[in-house]
Amino acid sequence: MGIPETVSKGMQQTNALFRSAVIQNRQIDALDKVYTSDARILPPGAPSIQGRAQNKDFWQQAISGMGIVDAELKTVNAEAVGNDVIEIGQATLTIEGGQMVAGKYVVHWKQEDGIWKWHTDIWNLNQ
Amino acid sequence: MGIPETVSKGMQQTNALFRSAVIQNRQIDALDKVYTSDARILPPGAPSIQGRAQNKDFWQQAISGMGIVDAELKTVNAEAVGNDVIEIGQATLTIEGGQMVAGKYVVHWKQEDGIWKWHTDIWNLNQ
Numbered sequence: 371m372g373i374p375e376t377v378s379k380g381m382q383q384t385n386a387l388f389r390s391a392v393i394q395n396r397q398i399d400a401l402d403k404v405y406t407s408d409a410r411i412l413p414p415g416a417p418s419i420q421g422r423a424q425n426k427d428f429w430q431q432a433i434s435g436m437g438i439v440d441a442e443l444k445t446v447n448a449e450a451v452g453n454d455v456i457e458i459g460q461a462t463l464t465i466e467g468g469q470m471v472a473g474k475y476v477v478h479w480k481q482e483d484g485i486w487k488w489h490t491d492i493w494n495l496n497q
Numbered sequence: 498m499g500i501p502e503t504v505s506k507g508m509q510q511t512n513a514l515f516r517s518a519v520i521q522n523r524q525i526d527a528l529d530k531v532y533t534s535d536a537r538i539l540p541p542g543a544p545s546i547q548g549r550a551q552n553k554d555f556w557q558q559a560i561s562g563m564g565i566v567d568a569e570l571k572t573v574n575a576e577a578v579g580n581d582v583i584e585i586g587q588a589t590l591t592i593e594g595g596q597m598v599a600g601k602y603v604v605h606w607k608q609e610d611g612i613w614k615w616h617t618d619i620w621n622l623n624q
Contacts, residue, residue: 412585412601415623415624417601446545451583452580453579454579454583456605456617458537458539474539474544475619478578478603492621493619494539495542
């Protein structure tokens with residue numbers, strides 16, 4: 371089942387905020403508008419984490435530690451499931467110096483305070 | 498939201514079949530009862546794949562290539578979403594020789610032909 375246009379636009383807004391505010395401008399507090407309050411992140415190379423403070427710590431360290439300067443997210447499939455959306459996507463990270471890293475992800479989206487947000491976020495790298 | 502007991506039992510049966518038939522006894526055709534017909538697998542270190550034939554090829558090569566002899570799956574969180582379930586779990590793989598590999602996963606479950614199956618399957622390793 372596809373997703374309504376309004377939902378799709380809301381998802382695009384959130385992904386754009388993650389890219390511009392969090393990644394490109396390192397405004398970590400913008401993550402409040404990207405993740406739900408009890409969201410889980412399951413990153414490769416580390417145990418799962420949950421909650422706002424932990425998620426911010428994770429991204430702060432990942433962005434500066436890896437030197438991530440851009441993150442392009444592209445939806446491959448988005449399915450409406452109940453009130454939520456399950457998205458499968460491709461991510462392209464750009465690292466300082468220009469190296470590109472290709473990955474893929476699954477995000478379980480929920481609406482919180484009228485904003486479409488990432489409730490579960492897991493990814494891995496293609497190589 | 499938690500999940501009904503009958504659903505939970507169905508999920509456990511499928512996970513047990515994956516462990517015993519597919520991994521421990523290398524009965525690759527049992528994957529038909531584990532994955533939906535159009536399921537996607539998003540494995541680390543490779544691009545996404547979709548569909549029965551591709552999914553079987555993947556597991557055939559992964560099991561023999563890595564020498565996987567056991568796979569223990571443990572649910573950390575399972576949420577009913579519409580008619581489906583989103584599960585977050587921990588996986589422990591055992592490799593020939595006894596090495597243990599810890600990972601985590603997200604599975605989007607759907608019921609197909611009365612059986613609870615993996616429709617989207619993504620994981621990564623903790624180290």
